[in-house]
Amino acid sequence: MVTSVKGFKDFYGKEVRLFKSARKALEEVAESFAYEEILTPIVEYSELFERSVGQDTDIVEKEMYTFIDKSGRNITLRPEITASIARSYIEHHFETNPLPLKLYYLGPCFRYERPQKGRFRGFYQFGIEAIGDDSPLLDAEVIYIGYTIAQRLKLKNISVKINSIGCRKCRANYKEKLKEALKPHYDELCEDCKRRYYTNPLRILDCKKESAQLKNNLPKIIDYLCDDCKNHFESVLSYLDKFNIPFEIDNTLVRGLDYYTRTVFEVVSGDLGSQNALLGGGRYDYLIEELGGRPTPGVGFALGMERLVEIMKSQNFTVGLKDLVYIAHRPNTFEKAIMVADILRSYGLMVFLDIKNGSFKNQIERSVKRNAKYTVFIGEEELKNGSVMIKNMITKQQLEVKFNNLKDFFKERENA
Numbered sequence: 001m002v003t004s005v006k007g008f009k010d011f012y013g014k015e016v017r018l019f020k021s022a023r024k025a026l027e028e029v030a031e032s033f034a035y036e037e038i039l040t041p042i043v044e045y046s047e048l049f050e051r052s053v054g055q056d057t058d059i060v061e062k063e064m065y066t067f068i069d070k071s072g073r074n075i076t077l078r079p080e081i082t083a084s085i086a087r088s089y090i091e092h093h094f095e096t097n098p099l100p101l102k103l104y105y106l107g108p109c110f111r112y113e114r115p116q117k118g119r120f121r122g123f124y125q126f127g128i129e130a131i132g133d134d135s136p137l138l139d140a141e142v143i144y145i146g147y148t149i150a151q152r153l154k155l156k157n158i159s160v161k162i163n164s165i166g167c168r169k170c171r172a173n174y175k176e177k178l179k180e181a182l183k184p185h186y187d188e189l190c191e192d193c194k195r196r197y198y199t200n201p202l203r204i205l206d207c208k209k210e211s212a213q214l215k216n217n218l219p220k221i222i223d224y225l226c227d228d229c230k231n232h233f234e235s236v237l238s239y240l241d242k243f244n245i246p247f248e249i250d251n252t253l254v255r256g257l258d259y260y261t262r263t264v265f266e267v268v269s270g271d272l273g274s275q276n277a278l279l280g281g282g283r284y285d286y287l288i289e290e291l292g293g294r295p296t297p298g299v300g301f302a303l304g305m306e307r308l309v310e311i312m313k314s315q316n317f318t319v320g321l322k323d324l325v326y327i328a329h330r331p332n333t334f335e336k337a338i339m340v341a342d343i344l345r346s347y348g349l350m351v352f353l354d355i356k357n358g359s360f361k362n363q364i365e366r367s368v369k370r371n372a373k374y375t376v377f378i379g380e381e382e383l384k385n386g387s388v389m390i391k392n393m394i395t396k397q398q399l400e401v402k403f404n405n406l407k408d409f410f411k412e413r414e415n416a
């Protein structure tokens, strides 16, 4: 038997219904905040991620699905979508639109990570990006959208964590202070952090292998922010208060992608185990410039759909199917059956036309197996009368309904 590829997942049955209902809610929330959908390709030139996510990140160092295509181009299956949005923004001159431009997306991403609960090699991200303004109100509104999603879906055990990682100026200064403080502990660091000490020391703060005791004694970045970054962060926090969003400042939150500046945040769930970030994001004021565009600030987040479905499952969410109408017919009423099925579909009903035919007894057994709510019998007698016989499979009541009254029949039941 050929199985699915390690780290890749099928969605089916209940899970796919949860996925679809979540997607609908996410899209509705994004659109209610005036975000417009954007679709970008799942492949990009590898250079895009090397220059945006960053050479010294786990993603670029060891997790990219990269290949050389038949013409020798270096291509990567996208590990995330923000870089693609920035590329698209520059390439299509989106700056000619009123700014901030507000975009949302949903699609597959790929990272060659070690699979575990909540972590896959192929996963879906929903995300939003607001590009072209550095107002702290936009940071707060983006977080508010993440929070609204959790509220709208009635997720429990959710909390918001926030931090600021400053700008080029103050972060460079902080990095030096951090390295000074870490120096005496260098030998205690895990192998990855020994390397990060030289390449990306901020990542040591969110390494799960390092002790809380070590981390608690390290200098905190918010104490080293320059005045502009400090004021920006304070404004974001005061807007969060105005939006009534409970949050917690987490000094170890630094995020695993290099393009962030100032605000970084995560919405975490108590129902996800160690991979507890339902969504993560932040501000990226240099990204577009570093990819060759004009200096353009931006802020956004992405949410993992598998993690969202996992939370919904653990909180016993159910999404029922639409009521099914099963059509039973006789060989010489088949044409009428096709017509009735089409009419009922045009009323928005979910209709299953029996495909095996045979006796009504056999057809009704098949209707029961499919959990139909109604069985519509189209027999010769009914055809002569210009009607059908409808059986409510739950109450077992039967009613003869004229073709012309079908709409009213189902409308009344829908409203009941």
Ligand code: HAM
Residues within 6 Å of the ligand: 079, 080, 081, 082, 083, 111, 113, 118, 119, 120, 121, 122, 123, 125, 127, 128, 129, 256, 257, 277, 278, 279, 280, 281, 282, 283, 299, 300, 301, 302, 303, 304, 305, 306, 307
């Ligand atoms: P990220 O934190 O790498 O950020 O990913 C965002 C979310 O995608 C995570 O919180 C998680 O729910 C989901 N996710 C990431 N990796 C996996 C995985 N291997 N398996 C399952 N789910 C996963 C970004 O990707 C940024 N582009 C977010 C952003 C948008 N920042 C600004 N705008």
